[in-house]
Amino acid sequence: MSMRSALAFALCVAAGAALAQNSNKADMAPHLGKPVSPADMKRWDIDIQADGAFLPPGSGTAAQGAPLFAEKCAACHGDGGRGSDLAKRGLPAPPVLVSDVKFKPIDASTTSIANYWPYAPPLFDYIRRAMPWNSPRTLSDNQVYALTAYILAEGKVIDPKLALNAKTLAAVKMPNRDGFRPRFPDLMPK
Amino acid sequence: MKQRGKSPDNKSSDTLEDVAGNGLLHRRTLLTSGAAIMGTGLGVGLTGAAAEPLIDQPWDLEVGGDTPPYQIPSKRVANIVRTLSNPKFEPRSSLSRTPHHLLEGTTTPNGLHFTINHTGIPDIDPARHRLLIHGLVKQPLTFTLDSLLRYPLISRPAFVECGGNSAPFFSPTPIQANLQALHGLSSCAEWTGVKLSTLLEETGIDPRAKWFIAEGADAPHLMRSVPLMKGLDDAMIALYQNGEPLMPGNGFPMRLLLPGFEGNLNIKFLRRIKLVPGPAMSFWESQVYTEPMPPNKNGGKSFNLTFINEVKSFITRPSPGLDLKEPGIYEISGIAYSGRGKIAKVMLSADGGKSWGEAALQGPVMTKAFTRFRMPWRWSGGPAILQSRAWDDQGNFQPTRAAFITERGVLDSEPAVTAFRNHHINAVTSWGIASNGKVRHVYA
Numbered sequence: 176m177s178m179r180s181a182l183a184f185a186l187c188v189a190a191g192a193a194l195a196q197n198s199n200k201a202d203m204a205p206h207l208g209k210p211v212s213p214a215d216m217k218r219w220d221i222d223i224q225a226d227g228a229f230l231p232p233g234s235g236t237a238a239q240g241a242p243l244f245a246e247k248c249a250a251c252h253g254d255g256g257r258g259s260d261l262a263k264r265g266l267p268a269p270p271v272l273v274s275d276v277k278f279k280p281i282d283a284s285t286t287s288i289a290n291y292w293p294y295a296p297p298l299f300d301y302i303r304r305a306m307p308w309n310s311p312r313t314l315s316d317n318q319v320y321a322l323t324a325y326i327l328a329e330g331k332v333i334d335p336k337l338a339l340n341a342k343t344l345a346a347v348k349m350p351n352r353d354g355f356r357p358r359f360p361d362l363m364p365k
Numbered sequence: 366m367k368q369r370g371k372s373p374d375n376k377s378s379d380t381l382e383d384v385a386g387n388g389l390l391h392r393r394t395l396l397t398s399g400a401a402i403m404g405t406g407l408g409v410g411l412t413g414a415a416a417e418p419l420i421d422q423p424w425d426l427e428v429g430g431d432t433p434p435y436q437i438p439s440k441r442v443a444n445i446v447r448t449l450s451n452p453k454f455e456p457r458s459s460l461s462r463t464p465h466h467l468l469e470g471t472t473t474p475n476g477l478h479f480t481i482n483h484t485g486i487p488d489i490d491p492a493r494h495r496l497l498i499h500g501l502v503k504q505p506l507t508f509t510l511d512s513l514l515r516y517p518l519i520s521r522p523a524f525v526e527c528g529g530n531s532a533p534f535f536s537p538t539p540i541q542a543n544l545q546a547l548h549g550l551s552s553c554a555e556w557t558g559v560k561l562s563t564l565l566e567e568t569g570i571d572p573r574a575k576w577f578i579a580e581g582a583d584a585p586h587l588m589r590s591v592p593l594m595k596g597l598d599d600a601m602i603a604l605y606q607n608g609e610p611l612m613p614g615n616g617f618p619m620r621l622l623l624p625g626f627e628g629n630l631n632i633k634f635l636r637r638i639k640l641v642p643g644p645a646m647s648f649w650e651s652q653v654y655t656e657p658m659p660p661n662k663n664g665g666k667s668f669n670l671t672f673i674n675e676v677k678s679f680i681t682r683p684s685p686g687l688d689l690k691e692p693g694i695y696e697i698s699g700i701a702y703s704g705r706g707k708i709a710k711v712m713l714s715a716d717g718g719k720s721w722g723e724a725a726l727q728g729p730v731m732t733k734a735f736t737r738f739r740m741p742w743r744w745s746g747g748p749a750i751l752q753s754r755a756w757d758d759q760g761n762f763q764p765t766r767a768a769f770i771t772e773r774g775v776l777d778s779e780p781a782v783t784a785f786r787n788h789h790i791n792a793v794t795s796w797g798i799a800s801n802g803k804v805r806h807v808y809a
Contacts, residue, residue: 205515208498208506208567216497216505219637222578222588225646251456267450267783269457280660281535281774283652284786292651293669301648305585308456308484312586355655356663358671358789364575364592 223300227345230296233316234340237333240325243318247307248272255329269308273329278351289330293355295347299323299339320344384722387715388743390694391722437476442467447477448545450783458483460783461614462549465700466684471522471727471735473552475607480614481527481550484584487634491618494582496602500639503569510618513602516559521601522734523624524702525631526551526674528654529785534766534792536779539806544684546782547806548794551677553702553735554615556622557605561638562597574640578647579621582636589630590644591623595672599624599733602635624733625704626672627789629654644670656788659774676703676763677791678711678738678755689802692746697724701736703757708736710756715742717750717795717809718765724753749798750809766792766808 213220223229244256253259256272272288279285288298303319305311314322320339328335333347357363382391438445445467450460463479473479480486491510499505530550533540540547570593577596580588591600603611603622611617616633623630629649644650656668678701683689701708707730712721727737738753756762764772769792780786797807 203517204563204567205512206567207512207515208504208508208564211497211499211505211507213505216499219497219580220499220639221586222580222639222641222645224641224643226643228642265781267457278657280665281657282776282786283655283657283788284780284784286652286655286657288652291655291667294646294651297646297648297651300588300645304580304588305484305648308584311484311584354666355669356666358656358668359673362592362594362672363670364594 221300221304223296225294225296227296227341230299230341230344231316232341233320234338234343235317235319235321235324236338237321237324237328237335239317240321240323240328243322244325247314248322251308256326272326287330288326289332289350291351291354292349293352295323295327295332295344295349298326299344385714385716386720387747387749388745389713389715389720389722390741390743445477447479448549454485459485460550462545463552464545465548465679465681466544466687468681469698469737471553471700471737472607473554473735475554475609475612475615478552478554478606478612478615479525479527479550480612481628482583482614482633483587486613487583488613489582489618489634494618494634494636496619496635497637498564498568498639499637500577500641501571501574502565502640503571504567506564506568508564510604513559513604513619516563518557518559518604519601520555520557520605521599521624522553522555522731523622524551524553524674524704524733524735525622525628526677526702526704528627528629528671528674528788530628531677531790532785532787533780533782534790534794535776535787537775537777538779539795539808540779540782541685541806542782543686544679544681548679550628551674551702554606555608556601556603557608558601558603558619558622561600561602561621564602565596565640570640573642575642576644577638577640578645579630579632579635580637580639581616581632581634583634587629587632587649588645588647589632589649590641590647590670591621591626591630592672593640595623595626596638623672625674627654627674630672653785654788656773662772662774671789674702674704674789675791676705676708676755676757676761677701678708678753678763679794680713680751680753680796683751683798683804684796685804685806688804689744689798691802692744694741694743697740697742697751697753699724699738699753701726701738701753701755702734703755703759703761704733705761706757706759707732708738708755709758711736711738712754712756713738713740713742714752714754715749718752718793721754744798744802746800748800750807751796751798752793752809754793764792766795768792 251269258271261268274287276285278290324339327333447461460481496508527550601622621632621635680699682698701711711724714721724738724740754763795807795809797805
């Protein structure tokens, strides 16, 4: 056997052993997962990709979002999302959403949605999954688009007249889009 | 004036096997050189008055207490508790921190494991909880807790550390706080559960899947993005913590465990895993767990997707609040861990980094888990600066504070001790010992 074919043979044996091991492992699994239909998982299937994939139908504008924000969000995040009294005094508080603060290197307390987030769709994702704090998952998709538009317009990221929907939200270019590098490039999927 | 023991006898120090400056002793000293220590006049029995008479105590003359179904620690140690960031439960995140300075060994008791919950702790009925695995799989499936318990289970220790643990060290001045406040967002437990790869074999994987998102069943439906490779490596659906079902604050009835990865990624109350082509860049990935960098580093860009908690160590005893009462021999004890592998070596200094001696590691040393280190130290009664520095078996080592700051920068003003103005800091920690035995947080 040549060196090369010996190596190929050894690799085949190793691969075969690995396969055998895998199938043994699979045999030990009881296979108790229950198949589920897309309709039955719809209520839970709420994640949005950074590029806007999976954004749902619907739309909303900043003008529609303003009264909603006053009613459902301002108690914690302050008028116009500019922070509660606690936050303004530097005490532990819900996040400030809209701020004129200029991003200062090192200091994460100077980051805001408008000056820092690389993508806009995650804002829709977060409001829909987590807000309002005391009654999550109570907003319609239209309301979430409206609140997203309101916060981005207050932050001067979008034209206040722009109606956000799956297409226009995915197209929003955040000012700090290119402001990041992954900390561990070797762990990033190719 | 406080009474002190005798000064160390320099003539005898050779028999005590000094291994580094300012009194660091060979790690075998306490085990094998008892006679030598006694001979120096440093042994407690030789420092002063004889022991007091031994007498009856009330508890050995009466019937003791009854036996509770679930036992809790003695009321004599009721001070060993977590500190709470939000004791009135206002509408914001609630953090609890582990009192490392009052604990020993490598396992964090379940009642003292750190927790961070952003919208309270959900009261989940395990019979109604479901785990959904879907997205780029061949067959979407749901699992119940009961069904997962029939799969092959594995147990392993793993530390979980918040990406914001140790954030006070970004301060330009050493914040005076104890170990619990400075490093308390890190804990270690033995976790038992089903490997995620086992369940993914059952769903099948579409080759277009590169990432997965994991999501909790708590009110914020906390979601993070994880490279699929990690899911196929050592990721686990953890069901037990130190032998009992997960604590409610730690994710009951099931959580994702990603050994070595940033705490927030280890999704608690896990209810959904979806295989996807790319990361979601959720709130946590877009803003919270990122590292703004100095302008002259990294092309002025911030780091994001900082998955791994890198090698870190800190001395738990002595530490601020655990002042030394008299000169003599003490054991320095501490914790080291690495999100990349096993701890290979911990070096200690008692003179602010001028000289170093190697600490003993308590075995078995396990990968991505707390490792306890110890070393005997003879405190002369003079000023000292204690430091620990850890290496892992992958060749990674803990940076000195100076080296860390050169790369990552430092804030221009002292933050609140509870503030997170940057993340992921693993620089060497220093405890300064004053002549009166007081221990302070210092920079050295």
